[in-house]
Structure formats: C-alpha cells, structure tokens
Amino acid sequence: MEMKEMEQYLKAIDEVKAAYRKDLTILTGLEVDYIEGYENETRAFLNEYGPHLEDSILSVHFLKGQRNWHCIDFSPDAFERAFKDIGGIRETYAKYYEQLRRSVHADLGDHKPGRIGHMSLIRKFHQLHPSPSDWVHMAKSLLPVIKQEKMTLDYNGAGYKKEHCREPYPPVSIAQEAYELGIPLVYGSDAHTASGLNAGRAAMKTGLIHNTD
Numbered sequence: 001m002e003m004k005e006m007e008q009y010l011k012a013i014d015e016v017k018a019a020y021r022k023d024l025t026i027l028t029g030l031e032v033d034y035i036e037g038y039e040n041e042t043r044a045f046l047n048e049y050g051p052h053l054e055d056s057i058l059s060v061h062f063l064k065g066q067r068n069w070h071c072i073d074f075s076p077d078a079f080e081r082a083f084k085d086i087g088g089i090r091e092t093y094a095k096y097y098e099q100l101r102r103s104v105h106a107d108l109g110d111h112k113p114g115r116i117g118h119m120s121l122i123r124k125f126h127q128l129h130p131s132p133s134d135w136v137h138m139a140k141s142l143l144p145v146i147k148q149e150k151m152t153l154d155y156n157g158a159g160y161k162k163e164h165c166r167e168p169y170p171p172v173s174i175a176q177e178a179y180e181l182g183i184p185l186v187y188g189s190d191a192h193t194a195s196g197l198n199a200g201r202a203a204m205k206t207g208l209i210h211n212t213d
C-alpha cells in the first residue's frame with residue numbers, strides 16, 4: 001500500500017464498520033513490515049496512525065542480501081534469488097529468524113503491533129527448496145522470546161493453499177509448543193481476496209487457537 005492510500009483505507013473500513021455494525025465486529029488493522037534499518041520510519045508511521053488501529057501484526061517479508069533486498073515470499077524465483085544473494089538456504093533461514101527476533105525486541109513505540117505474523121513464511125516454497133534440517137530448532141528458539149515480550153502469534157492458514165507449502169504458518173508441532181508456553185495463538189487466513197477467507201481452518205488444530213471474543 002502506498003502512503004497516500006492510508007487515509008482512504010481507514011475511511012473504507014469506517015464505512016464497512018457502519019454498514020455491518022449489527023452483524024459483524026470489524027477491527028481496523030494493518031500488517032506492518034519489520035525491515036531492518038527502518039525502525040525509526042516504522043515507529044514514526046505507527047506514532048501517526050497507531051491511534052486508529054485496533055489490531056495489527058508485525059511481519060518480516062524482506063531480507064537484505066549482499067547485493068539487493070529480497071521479498072522472500074513473492075515467488076519461487078524471488079526466493080531463489082534471495083538465497084543465492086544471501087549465501088545459501090540455511091543462511092537465509094538463519095537471517096529470517098534473526099530478523100524475526102529483532103522484530104520482537106524492536107522499539108517501535110506505543111503502537112507496536114502485538115502479534116508476530118506467519119513465523120514460518122520462509123517455508124512457503126519448501127517443497128521446491130527444502131528447508132535446512134535444523135529449521136525447527138531456529139523457529140522454536142523464537143518462542144521464548146515472543147513469550148518474554150508478551151506478544152501473541154498469528155496462526156495462519158494461508159500456507160495450506162500455497163502449492164509448494166501445504167502447511168500452516170507455523171506447522172502444528174511449533175503451534176503446539178507455543179500453546180504450551182502460554183503464547184496466545186490467533187487464527188489468521190491472510191486472505192487477500194474473499195475466496196481466501198478461512199484458509200486451512202478445517203485442517204488446523206483449532207483447539208490451540210486463542211478465543212479472541
């Protein structure tokens with residue numbers, strides 16, 4: 001989304017809130033990128049728009065390689081360009097989890113999102129480019145950090161619909177461990193269109209999902 005679209009976005013949500021007031025609770029929200037080196041800009045943005053937000057998610061999509069920035073979930077080709085520039089698949093996973101850790105600790109001000117988004121997005125193309133054998137360890141190491149910072153976790157079904165992924169973000173064993181640590185899991189479909197609503201929900205271990213009512 002471009003900055004100039006922000007006001008229009010907030011206005012559009014206010015309109016649907018009013019139109020569906022009797023039937024649905026609609027929260028104003030954003031998925032906010034954590035991008036290393038842009039913490040000041042992100043904090044300034046949140047200081048300005050945070051007072052309008054009722055729910056938000058903090059996610060990592062961009063990793064810096066030796067030559068370029070890369071959007072790791074855009075396409076299999078983009079992922080391949082990323083790991084070749086970063087120095088291998090394992091290094092890319094390590095970098096992704098390092099950035100997630102930084103995002104959890106980052107000072108993004110009073111309106112910092114309270115929930116970490118799709119914490120295994122790096123697995124989106126794992127059936128084409130297999131994950132390193134220790135990736136689960138990398139992912140699980142993040143959980144105590146999330147717990148310590150009192151954040152919640154997006155339990156995201158969109159991965160089920162991705163042809164090279166076919167699992168939620170994160171997979172059940174990690175979601176189970178998060179649950180046992182007392183980290184609230186909040187279901188998300190990551191729907192970019194109406195047809196994406198409820199992605200994966202039927203197949204997910206819904207007993208782990210935090211009741212947000």
Ligand SMILES: [Zn+2]
Binds near residue numbers: 031059061117118
């Ligand atoms: Zn995302």
